[in-house]
Amino acid sequence: MSISNTNGTKSEQEVRVWMDGCYDMVHFGHANACRQAKQMGTYLVVGVHSDAEITKHKGPPVFSEQERYKMVRAIKWVDEVVEDAPYVTALETLEKYNCQFCVHGDDITVTADGVDTYHIVKAAGRYRECKRTQGVSTTDLVGRMLLVTKSHHEPDDMLPDRENTLRMSLCKESVSPWTGASQFLATTNKIIQFSNGREPEPTDKVVYTAGAFDLFHVGHVDFLEKAKACGDYLIVGLHSDRLVNRYKGSNHPIMNLHERVLSVLACRYVDEVVIGAPYSVTMELINHFKVSRVIHGRTTYDSDIDGQNPYEVPQALKIFEQIDSGNPMSTQDIITRIIDNRLEYEKRNKKKEAKEAAAYATFQKLKAENLNESTAVNVGQQK
Template sequence: MSTSTDAETKHEQNVRVWMDGCYDMVHFGHANACRQAKQMGAYLIVGVHSDEEITKHKGPPVFTEQERYKMVRAIKWVDQVVENAPYVTTLETLEEYDCAFCVHGDDITVTADGVDTYHIVKAAGRYRECKRTQGVSTTDLVGRMLLVTKTHHEPDDMLPDAENTRRMSLCKESVSPWTGASQFLATTNKIIQFSNAREPKPGDKVIYTAGAFDLFHVGHVDFLRKVKALGDYLIVGLHGDRIVNRYKGSNHPIMNIHERVLSVLACRYVDEVVIAAPYSVSMDLVNHFKVSLVIHGQTTYEPDVDGNDPYDVPKTLGIFQRVDSENPMTTQDIITRIIGNRLEYEKRNKKKEAKEAAAYEAFQKLKAENRNESTAVNIEQK
């Protein structure tokens, strides 16, 4: 079996690479897998499973298949999306799309019957691995949304230990033997990997828009696509966690500033991100980035803490414009989907955890057997 645990595999010219998955609630972990897969070849094709297939093998997805197809197409490392891809990856699929091999993370994905979905391509030596991004998963994000609290990233000192344990277990995929109990830790290297590393060229029309962009979704994608069409270089300002919580309240943001930065940077329409951008667009910001146009969506926005309009400066300069994404989805809509189906998603999470534990136990047993066989052979040779 040909595998590679090093995501930085040397780029292979003219090689077409296959990757597939559910891509439910597409987040920066999915994007990072695509980034690594793209480095292994020249052209990345991503197969996305249908709602029917996901429901059969894992439980109901949060996003519809059409929403998931659009989200994956927006990831800047993806060259082509194949809709309704089979849940078990076959050699026929690789041949149909002229792909040399399939790439997946260094965990295991199983069918409803507990069968490794990549067993066929592994046996044929046409499988490679990339490193899974620790500290984030769809299970984790669903868990965070099930908590109506501001403390989904850390324990609450006002709650009993047992309740904190229950809450933290909901918002972390801590029982996963493949990823371990790991919170996402941002690094400068990860941001560099996601960045376009491109400055605006002389004469480029620079567009600026800002917001929370929490739980990056298809509404955000449609909005940024329309905004980018108005200029040449798109800068997205991401408000810090405290600012977002001030104007959204409850347990917002669901994703912290570092997670939101990577999610937005992975979008093909975005050129640059301002981390913890000021709520009000100042003259200094406009001059610093040489902004030609400041955009806000059709949603309402709150005054700044001083009571002033955060877009007063660009309005005065005549460079403020509102854009309708023509997509009504909001972050709250996603949360509502989760809360409305709370029991179903909790059941899904538990089912996934049980399957992972069983698969991991079988994997460890096989490793031990192989190790014992190798030891026996070495003794005989001696």
């Protein structure tokens, strides 16, 4: 195992927390778990499983281990990343990294043999739970890509019958016995929890960039890191679902606006997000946010709906620049990975759901037995 530090030094009152997982297709649900775990202590160590471990217990991951390591390092609440973390969390792991306890969501993950991966730390009393974020999972996102449906961002009453049928199929395919099939509901409180809450200083050089940032991935991380290096305060504009669908077509975006907002806000390089940003960068936007530089990647961009160049104003002001992130990955690359390996991922999803269902049935049985025992004790005491 190797370790990388991303934040400052250890304090005397430090409470080190361990959290581990696959972190495949890192989304705002993963980030929210890290946020909650960090609140339980002062220093968060995240263990990320290798490709070999994930393939053995769940099936092939969508992202490579190196891509997943980098994605987790970019989550703002993560202080340290442990690569090639063991799939079953042992006390030796907690001791090695000086962690007082382990945190996981309020569901069960199991090995290839159906064993709870946290049974050791649970038995030792060194396990804590955080709330799982409803309405999102890697399984769900893979399902959206495989089904080629826009139901994740269009209102029900605007969908044709076929789309509604696919939506019901999607819910059925991605259902978890622990959380049920539910839609993510954005709240102002959730956005506040993810936000830095820091206004730019008067002397800060404000950088602005905008786009879809769909299926937030390692290519986005590399780009945003380079964009942040162009100034002191980075604002990211997120285009609406309708706008993204206009210039990307098909079932884009895969993640709806609110999901994309939280995914971008969780990135340590981002200071602020503009929700539903305009496609063209206007003088009003530049003046309002006191933007010093407007950044775009090396990819080409379409004209606005009126045929105008969306970056005409910042270009005229000589504050526009296209930068090379050094990472050619795109959202379409991820979709291609899923489509090219459709059968493997469908098989993986079914395998995961079967193991979850078995574990949940055992959990419910034990819960019922404990309830019956408790009832019997209470009845005996009353007599």
